[in-house]
Amino acid sequence: MTTRMFGERVARVEDDRFLRGAGRYVDDLGADALHAAVLRSPHAHARIVDIDVSGVLDVDGVHAVFTYDDLQGPMAEPLPLLIPHPALTHGRTQYALAKDEVNHVGEAIAFVVADDRYVAEDAVDKIVVTYEFLPPVVGLAAARAAERLVHDDVPGNVAARLEQHVGDAPAAIAAAPHRLSLDLDIERSASTPMEGRGTLARWDTDSGRMQVWTSTQTSTGVRAAIAAKLGLDLGHVDVITPDVGGGFGVKIVHPWPEELLVPLAARALGQPVKFIEDRREHFISSAHERAQVQHVEVGFDDDGRLLGLDVAFWHDNGAYTPYGLIVPIITSTQLLGPYKPHNYRVTFESLYTNTVIVTPYRGAGRPQGVYAMERTMDAIAAYLGKDRADVRAVNFIQPDEFPFDHHMTFQDGRPLVYDSGDYPQLLDKLKALIGWDDFETVRAEAAAQGRRLGLGLACYVEGTGVGPYEGAHIHVETSGKVKVATGLTTQGQGHQTAFAQIVADELGVPFESVEVVTGDTRRMPYAVGTFASRAAVMSGSAIHLAARKVKEKALRIAADALEASVDDLEIVDGSVRVKGAPDSSIALGTIAVLSNPLRYAFDEASGAATQFSVGDPGKPPVAEGEEPGLEGKDFYSPERSTFAAGMHAVIVEIDPDTAEIEILRYAVVHDCGNLINPMIVQGQIHGGVAQGVGGALYERMEYDENGQLLNASFMDFLMPYVTEVPDGIEIDHLETPSPLNPLGLKGAGEAGVIPSAAVFASAIEDAERLDPGNLAVTAMPISPSQLFDLREHHRRGHPVVEEARQRRLETSAQHRKDPS
Structure with a gap:
């Protein structure tokens, strides 16, 4: 039998060309293209009084300059609101080029096309804009105060307010034996992939056809937007996504202004046009995420069991809301994690500020929700003097309670029902992996050496596989090669490998015979992203279903050629054969020939197909109701999202004097259902943890009161290097298959980053508890300098802490003088 591929650690087929520098990104294409540059607002909030482009028109090498006044029809309308919601009563989106007003630094005002980027940038500098300055609204405190408005017609800067509740949380909290309240803060960060956004467009005047290559996470969405905005037939627009150097969410938004302006210019000029975003542009004109202020009220019993949970939070959505309320809705529902408070109320306001828009970034609202819940669990444990793991365990949804209905509405508009899982087993695995029960001994040994260690824990549940659908097309060529196309795009996830494993398993062909294409609307015009x-x-399930259709068709055709029953056939190593009689077989490539509407005969002796008739009047060219060709297409649409889960633990060492934070160990236990390729999942977790380390300890978007982003470059944006990311991340898996899809899969791409803020806050607070007074970590990310300041603030409020600190400093100084 063919070696089973599903679940095997197959090396990624993509890696060879990437490692050899043979990847093909947008900027590697279009050597003959003109180049575009964008004039971006230097102000956070201002009215545009006048735009003078006269200084640009005579610049040698400039081909065109566009402002809002040059846009017509649908192009002159605001960009689409991608995901409307009834609660989003004041949704606002930007124009492709600013009309009358700019609402954040970096907003596009004019678009220049020239022979090369250097000329285009010089021309941009010659455009003169007259502004009437308006006071900016920067940060959630200013947005909530509403002394100034981002949009004149949006009262209180409130884009939306949404409440969901189950039971009566306020009453349950009031009646609880114990109550706590927490105020928490989590700051902005951003995706910052290695490759910024990029778009190349070619217009064929003769055919009236537009071809666009763009670095996107949703090629079909970009295609639809270009067709609608430029007034083109959908069938006359091709969008191809080449290799993409990372997305992490920022490339979901469709369309970005440049994805419309580049094809608009290409059509107007009759020449290919290309735009490649530079790093500063990415910081000030793409998308950010994360920033929330949270208030938690919780009631619990003597065991730490949740009796009532009441959460309010304020979400900074930036200047516009193209992606609706997805991020805060995810926060509000995924906050529940693996727990069952029964009485739960959550209320959020999504607020406008004069800053870069906020759209999903890897984790997409979940890190904020996990942060709120896990900080609450730690606070309950500290209040009761209980083990943090025990407090979590007493609140877990139990394995026999699945499917578990939270009686809320998830991001996909469907019920928040967890399909499967085993949270107690996840915790047991994590405790064993990190050495939870032995940590106090490790801590004491370190303390004897003057070292300060802390252990953190965080649990999460992640809704994955959100609909509405994905599709797949599979075609077996006469050579026996299997061509697979699915519409969603690839940014490094290993789709070419994992999807080929699914096909090889279902279709019974060698893994090497399968070729997968993603993100090309010419091959698969309908997809989500x-x-x-x-x-x-989504695509894995669709590919599985399409492969099953091809298999069924191959068996039907082979049964006719081999004069055997379909039930007696099997496909092994790319050939259909009679079970128990391997010599009686026919290759899939030959079956592909036989599926042609031309009449073919099968020669059993040679195993070949020979044409004998172009049209046999006595027999239809193909079976009734069957299409020609050995191919199949299918779509998968889920009943609802499936829910993965996981738990992270980290051991940190913190310098008693400088507050420098070092990661000693990092452990992950994850349940994403059945694993297609454990090695790829492990890579996803490693990458997510690295990104989470950055988000928890280093990265933030630092705005001043004027709405200027002060660290909009990699010189100023602090990020972890390989020296800061844990080297040997310890990973274990639990596989509880999802009953909602044919492969039992749950998603894994975001898992590594989701609990990072929570787990580091837990570990840092645990390390700092050597000081009396219970220093609390309530704001993330936290850098060594911020932890140092937090310590100082804490000590000033607790004199006994300061006395203990002085004793330690004296002891440390004496030790340095006399190490013996």
Whole structure:
């Protein structure tokens, strides 16, 4: 039998060309293209009084300059609101080029096309804009105060307010034996992939056809937007996604202004046009995420069991809301994690600020929700003097309670029902992996050496495989090669490998015979996109179903050629054969020939197909109701999202004097259902943890009161290097298959980053508890300098802490003088 591929650690087929520098990204294409540059607002909030482009028109090498006044029809309308919601009563989106007003630094005002980027940039500098300055609204405190408005017609800067509740949380909290309240803060960060956004467009005047290559996570969405905005037939627009150097969410938004302006210019000029975003542009004109202020009220019993949970939070959505309320809705529902408070109320306001828009970034609202819940669990444990793991365990949904209905509405508009899982077993695995029960001994040994160690824990549940659908097309060529196409895009997830494993398993062909194409609307014109940990669940399931159709058709054709029953046939190593009689077989490539509407005969002796008739009047060219060709297409649409889960633990060492934070160990236990390729999942977790380390300890978007981003470069944006990311991340898996899709899959792409803020806050607070007074970590990310300041603030409020600190400093100084 063919070696089973599903679940095997197959090396990624993509890696060879990437390692050899043979990847093909947008900027590697279009050597003959003109180049575009964008004039971006230097102000956070201002009215545009006048735009003078006269200084640009005579610049040698400039081909065109566009402002809002040059846009017509649908192009002159605001960009689409991609995901409307009834609660989003004041949704606002930007124009492709600013009309009358700019609402954040970096907003596009004018678009220049020239022979090369250098000329285009010089021309941009010659455009003169007259502004009437308006006071900016920067940060959630200013947005909530509403002394100034981002949009004149949006009262209180409130884009939306949404409440969901189950039971009566306020009453349950009031009646609880114990009550706590927490105020928490989590700051902005951003995706910052290695490759910024990029778009190349070619217009064929003769055919009236537009071809666009763009670095996107949703090629079909970009295609639809270009067709609608430029007034083109959908069938006359091709969008191809080449290799993409990372997405992490920022490339979901469709369309970006440049994805419309580049094809608009290409059509107007009759020449290919290309735009490649530079790093500063990415910081000030793409998308950010994360920023929330949270208030938690919780009631619990003597065991730490949740009796009531009441959460309010305020979400900074930036200047516009193209992606609706997806991020805060995910926060509000995924906050529940693996727990069952029964009485739960959550209320959020999504607020406008004069800053870059906020759209999903890897984790997409979940890190904020996990942060709120896990900080609450730690606070309950500290209050009761209980083990943090025990407090979590007493609140877990139990394995026999699945499917578990939270009686809320999830991001996909469907019920928040967890399909499967085993949270107690996840915790047991994590405790064993990190050495939870022995940590106090490790801590004491370190303390004897003057070292300060802390252990953190965080649990999460992640809704994955969100709909509405994905599709797949599979075609077996006469050579026996199997061509697979699915519409979602690839940004490094290993789709070419994992999807080929699914096909090889279902179709019974060698793995090497399968070739996978993603993100090309010429091959698969209908798709949704790659985000929300959905690719394996959605496209994987669609590919599995399409492969099954091809298999069934191959068996039908082979049964006729071999004069055997379909039930007696099997496909092994790319050939259909009679069970128990391997010599009686026919290759899939030959079956592909036989599926042609031309009349063929099968020669059993040679195993070949020979044409004998172009049209046999006595027999239809193909079976009734069957299409020609050995191919199959299918779509998968889920009943609802499936829910993965996991738990992370980290041991940190913190310098008693400088507050420098070092990661000693990092452990992950994850349940994403059945694993297609454990090695790829492990890579996803490693990458997510690295990104989470950055988000928890280093990265933030630092705005001043004027709305200027002060660290909009990699010189100023602090990020972890390989020296800061744990080297040997310890990983274990639990596989509880999802009953909602044919492969039992759950998503894995975002898991590594989701609990990072929570787990580091837990570990840092645990390390700092050597000081009396219970220093609390309530704001993330936290850098050594911020932890140092937090310590100082804490000590000033607790004199006994300061006395203990002085004793330690004296002891440390004496030790340095006399190490013996």
